[in-house]
Amino acid sequence: MPQHFAVIIAGGKGERFWPQSRERRPKHLLPIVGKKPMLARTLDRIRPVVPAKNTFVITSAAQEKAVRQVCPKLPGANIIAEPFGRDTAPAVALAAALVGARDPRGVFAMLPADHVIPDAKAYRRDLRAAFAAASAGPVMVTIGIKPTHPETGFGYIHMGGAWREFDGAKFARVKQFKEKPALDLARHYVASGEYAWNAGMFVWSVPVVQTAFEKHAPAYAAAFEPVRKALAKRKPVGVALKKIYPKLDRLSVDYALLEKADNVVVLPASFKWDDVGSWPAVQGHCALDADGNALRGDALVVQGRGNIVFSEGGHLTAVLGLDDVVVVHTKDATLVVPKSKAQEIKKVIAKIGALKNGKKWL
Amino acid sequence: MPQHFAVIIAGGKGERFWPQSRERRPKHLLPIVGKKPMLARTLDRIRPVVPAKNTFVITSAAQEKAVRQVCPKLPGANIIAEPFGRDTAPAVALAAALVGARDPRGVFAMLPADHVIPDAKAYRRDLRAAFAAASAGPVMVTIGIKPTHPETGFGYIHMGGAWREFDGAKFARVKQFKEKPALDLARHYVASGEYAWNAGMFVWSVPVVQTAFEKHAPAYAAAFEPVRKALAKRKPVGVALKKIYPKLDRLSVDYALLEKADNVVVLPASFKWDDVGSWPAVQGHCALDADGNALRGDALVVQGRGNIVFSEGGHLTAVLGLDDVVVVHTKDATLVVPKSKAQEIKKVIAKIGALKNGKKWL
Numbered sequence: 001m002p003q004h005f006a007v008i009i010a011g012g013k014g015e016r017f018w019p020q021s022r023e024r025r026p027k028h029l030l031p032i033v034g035k036k037p038m039l040a041r042t043l044d045r046i047r048p049v050v051p052a053k054n055t056f057v058i059t060s061a062a063q064e065k066a067v068r069q070v071c072p073k074l075p076g077a078n079i080i081a082e083p084f085g086r087d088t089a090p091a092v093a094l095a096a097a098l099v100g101a102r103d104p105r106g107v108f109a110m111l112p113a114d115h116v117i118p119d120a121k122a123y124r125r126d127l128r129a130a131f132a133a134a135s136a137g138p139v140m141v142t143i144g145i146k147p148t149h150p151e152t153g154f155g156y157i158h159m160g161g162a163w164r165e166f167d168g169a170k171f172a173r174v175k176q177f178k179e180k181p182a183l184d185l186a187r188h189y190v191a192s193g194e195y196a197w198n199a200g201m202f203v204w205s206v207p208v209v210q211t212a213f214e215k216h217a218p219a220y221a222a223a224f225e226p227v228r229k230a231l232a233k234r235k236p237v238g239v240a241l242k243k244i245y246p247k248l249d250r251l252s253v254d255y256a257l258l259e260k261a262d263n264v265v266v267l268p269a270s271f272k273w274d275d276v277g278s279w280p281a282v283q284g285h286c287a288l289d290a291d292g293n294a295l296r297g298d299a300l301v302v303q304g305r306g307n308i309v310f311s312e313g314g315h316l317t318a319v320l321g322l323d324d325v326v327v328v329h330t331k332d333a334t335l336v337v338p339k340s341k342a343q344e345i346k347k348v349i350a351k352i353g354a355l356k357n358g359k360k361w362l
Numbered sequence: 363m364p365q366h367f368a369v370i371i372a373g374g375k376g377e378r379f380w381p382q383s384r385e386r387r388p389k390h391l392l393p394i395v396g397k398k399p400m401l402a403r404t405l406d407r408i409r410p411v412v413p414a415k416n417t418f419v420i421t422s423a424a425q426e427k428a429v430r431q432v433c434p435k436l437p438g439a440n441i442i443a444e445p446f447g448r449d450t451a452p453a454v455a456l457a458a459a460l461v462g463a464r465d466p467r468g469v470f471a472m473l474p475a476d477h478v479i480p481d482a483k484a485y486r487r488d489l490r491a492a493f494a495a496a497s498a499g500p501v502m503v504t505i506g507i508k509p510t511h512p513e514t515g516f517g518y519i520h521m522g523g524a525w526r527e528f529d530g531a532k533f534a535r536v537k538q539f540k541e542k543p544a545l546d547l548a549r550h551y552v553a554s555g556e557y558a559w560n561a562g563m564f565v566w567s568v569p570v571v572q573t574a575f576e577k578h579a580p581a582y583a584a585a586f587e588p589v590r591k592a593l594a595k596r597k598p599v600g601v602a603l604k605k606i607y608p609k610l611d612r613l614s615v616d617y618a619l620l621e622k623a624d625n626v627v628v629l630p631a632s633f634k635w636d637d638v639g640s641w642p643a644v645q646g647h648c649a650l651d652a653d654g655n656a657l658r659g660d661a662l663v664v665q666g667r668g669n670i671v672f673s674e675g676g677h678l679t680a681v682l683g684l685d686d687v688v689v690v691h692t693k694d695a696t697l698v699v700p701k702s703k704a705q706e707i708k709k710v711i712a713k714i715g716a717l718k719n720g721k722k723w724l
Contacts, residue, residue: 019678300717302709316381316695316723318710321703325684327696333678334691336698341683347664348680355662361678 002105002205004131006050007095009200010039010059010067010113011085015349016278019333020310023362028113029066032276033285037070038114045120046111049127053078056098057113058091060084083242088200089251093213093224094241100206101231107134109203110253115275116285122271129169130203130267136166140212140258141203142174144196144266145273150186153277155179155198155254158189163265174264177254196268198254199275208263216260223248279326280339283308297329308339333361364467364567366493368412369457371562372401372421372429372475373447377711378640381695382672385724390475391428394638395647399432400476407482408473411489415440418460419475420453422446445604450562451613455575455586456603462568463593469496471565472615477637478647484633491531492565492629498528502574502620503565504536506558506628507635512548515639517541517560517616520551525627536626539616558630560616561637570625578622585610641688642701645670659691670701695723 014026021027028039036044043055056078059067064081071079080098082091092110099106109127117123130141144157160173177198181189189195213221226240258264276282283306286294291305299309300318304325311317311329319327324339335348352358376388383389390401398406405417418440421429426443433441442460444453454472461468471489479485492503506519522535539560543551551557575583588602620626638644645668648656653667661671662680666687673679673691681689686701697710714720 019680300710300713302713303703303706311696314694316714318381318695318697318714320697320699320706320710322687322698322700325698327698329691329696332676333680334673334689334696335680335682336684336687336689337682338684341665344665344682348662348682351662351664352678352680 002107002135003054003103004050005054005056005099005102005106005108006046007056007058007091007099007108007110008039008042008113009088009091009110010057010063011082011091012114013085015346017328018345018349019330019335019361020312020328024062025066026063026114027276029063029070032114032282033116038116038276039067039070042111042113042115043071043073045117045123046109046127049124049131050109054102056080056095058082058094080237080241083245086245086248087250088253089217089220089256090224090245090248092202092209092253092257093220094227094237096206096209096213097224097227097231097237100210100228104206107131107203107205109201112200112275115199115273117271117273119271123269125167126169126267126270127203129167129171132166133164133171133265133267134203134205134208136164138208138211138263139204140208140261140264141171142258142264142266143199143201143203143269145199145269147190147195147197150183150190151197152180152183152186154275156181156186156189156195157198157266159194159196159266159268169267169270171265171267174266177259177264179254196266197273199269199273202253202258209257212257212261217251217256220248220251220256278345279308279328279337279342283339299327306339364469364497365416365465366412367416367418367461367464367468367470368408369418369420369453369461369470369472370401370404370475371450371453371472372419372425373444373453374476375447377708380707380711381692381697381723382674382690386424387428388425388476389638391425391432394476394644395478400478400638401429401432404473404475404477405433405435407479407485408471408489411486411493412471416464418442418457420444420456442599442603445607448607448610449612450615451579451582451618452586452607452610454564454571454615454619455582456589456599458568458571458575459586459589459593459599462572462590466568469493469565469567471563474562474637477561477635479633479635481633485631487529488531488629488632489565491529491533494528495526495533495627495629496565496567496570498526500570500573500625501566502570502623502626503533504620504626504628505561505563505565505631507561507631509552509557509559512545512552513559514542514545514548516637518543518548518551518557519560519628521556521558521628521630531629531632533627533629536628539621539626541616558628559635561631561635564615564620571619574619574623579613579618582610582613582618640707641670641690641699641704645701661689668701 010028012026014021052073061081099108134141156178158175160175163171163173283294293301294308297311298316299311302320306324308326317329328335372390374388376383414435423443461470496503518540520537522537525533525535645656655663655669659673660678661673664682668686670688679691690697
């Protein structure tokens with residue numbers, strides 16, 4: 001009987017929640033929603049399905065130290081730092097090598113570290129069903145999210161006919177993976193009822209992933225051979241990774257494998273999900289005052305509605321006469337932006353990066 | 363020949379420039395415009411007309427220490443703290459007592475500490491002419507400002523016919539002092555050309571002020587007798603003031619004397635003047651970036667015009683996608699307000715004052 005594993009991808013550049021998030025402290029290391037860092041909440045959520053000894057976290061060198069502090073229950077060897085990010089394809093190849101060294105037939109879930117899933121029980125029910133499906137045959141299982149609006153920031157999964165049922169959960173075949181659509185196309189996707197959001201949640205076995213890499217991205221399959229060898233000798237993989245990563249192109253697992261494979265199936269999620277992709281999305285997870293303001297720390301709004309005002313460290317942040325703005329004060333930096341422009345924080349990041357001595361604020 | 367004196371009124375509650383201004387550090391102690399505190403600039407401006415030994419500063423107990431630091435060139439005895447503010451009438455009575463003890467026939471200018479007057483030479487020319495006028499006869503001289511817009515936040519002076527000329531400056535009689543008008547009336551005042559703004563700048567002799575108090579506010583004339591006695595014995599006046607002030611009603615010198623007197627004359631100012639009454643007024647005195655933003659400290663605006671962003675202490679304050687807002691970051695408090703609402707800062711002050719432990723931010 002193959003063992004079950006989980007591999008959490010905890011990377012990211014920490015831009016969208018600047019100034020609270022930073023290069024070394026991105027979203028998954030912050031209590032953006034609730035009181036624990038998102039990564040800690042993710043680990044808590046999967047714990048009843050996958051034990052700590054079978055749970056890996058793949059992060060980046062810049063974030064490794066902070067990640068270790070957030071994951072005290074994981075074996076130290078289960079936290080692996082990529083030298084730098086190269087999108088999700090290398091992380092999946094690395095994950096397959098890590099899991100394969102423990103159990104060559106192991107089945108593992110790849111899961112993002114920074115999503116909000118309020119109903120953990122429904123989530124675990126789906127996750128168990130996905131493990132059952134991925135254990136039953138040579139398929140790549142994805143958990144798709146029912147779209148609530150024509151989001152243009154996500155990829156979509158075009159679902160086909162019914163495939164099989166596991167633990168009462170009905171899986172569908174996948175017609176096609178679709179990249180982030182324009183708004184009109186997104187509207188069509190949502191209206192048709194045939195599409196799910198691709199939330200980056202996959203469950204599959206080591207042999208299935210290995211075969212897929214050999215078939216669709218053979219360079220990747222070969223590139224990670226030194227990692228597999230190091231693991232077979234119970235050696236740390238850091239040296240091998242430092243040699244491999246500079247030679248890799250940036251590549252998403254969606255593009256490398258899923259868009260090309262014909263053995264992908266999808267489980268439409270039974271749980272509510274939010275990737276909390278920017279400051280305005282946080283508001284839906286906060287207690288609000290009578291005027292719909294989300295306040296945290298010493299924050300004050302006079303004559304204003306729908307604002308997000310977060311103020312750290314005993315510093316008072318007061319907003320007078322404004323609606324729907326985000327004001328985030330941290331120890332060394334403050335951002336003021338209307339909610340409608342919060343997606344454009346990268347422009348601020350770019351301008352700060354260009355300042356003399358600006359990097360200290362990133 | 364009577365000596366000339368200047369008495370600077372440096373009071374205020376520090377509300378309009380919160381969070382930069384505080385109860386103990388109001389506008390006149392801050393470099394709101396330029397690099398020196400407004401009070402220091404005021405002292406520099408009058409220095410060629412009135413020597414330091416003849417210059418007094420009347421402040422409040424809460425601000426006394428900070429005022430002394432800003433006025434190192436004044437004799438210590440020339441800085442007097444009122445126990446608390448009771449508007450301008452008691453300050454004028456106190457000023458007359460202070461000056462009278464040095465020269466019973468002395469002529470003195472009462473001047474606010476926190477106004478901006480870019481052309482100091484023109485200002486001093488007018489001030490010298492006002493001294494000449496106040497020395498020539500029993501008149502109360504006021505320097506009136508030519509209105510640039512129908513401001514409802516100032517009192518107005520209704521000017522009558524020509525009175526006399528001193529040093530080439532033409533003085534007018536005063537028909538009436540007018541309290542802060544409604545907008546329609548303010549428009550009429552400005553359109554008529556017969557009105558000047560009352561900027562609280564007066565020049566008069568000790569006997570003229572003393573006579574005016576005896577005639578129009580005899581209770582005040584009597585109340586300050588213990589101060590005059592202490593000064594005659596070269597004793598500090600603090601003890602006397604602490605006894606007198608709790609018994610005084612709040613009273614402005616405009617209401618107590620000027621609106622009632624028939625010996626007031628006005629010199630229409632030849633200089634430009636700005637009381638810089640709130641954050642938006644500061645912008646007119648700042649270097650602006652290409653988008654009309656006034657930036658001070660580590661302040662950054664992306665996609666925004668006409669903003670005022672001041673950030674102290676190496677803290678980065680970034681504004682994205684907003685126009686015409688004021689963002690002021692200080693060590694322990696930050697304010698975000700549209701310029702159009704900056705007059706309403708008192709509402710923030712009130713809400714902070716009502717917070718548990720809120721007073722530390724005031």
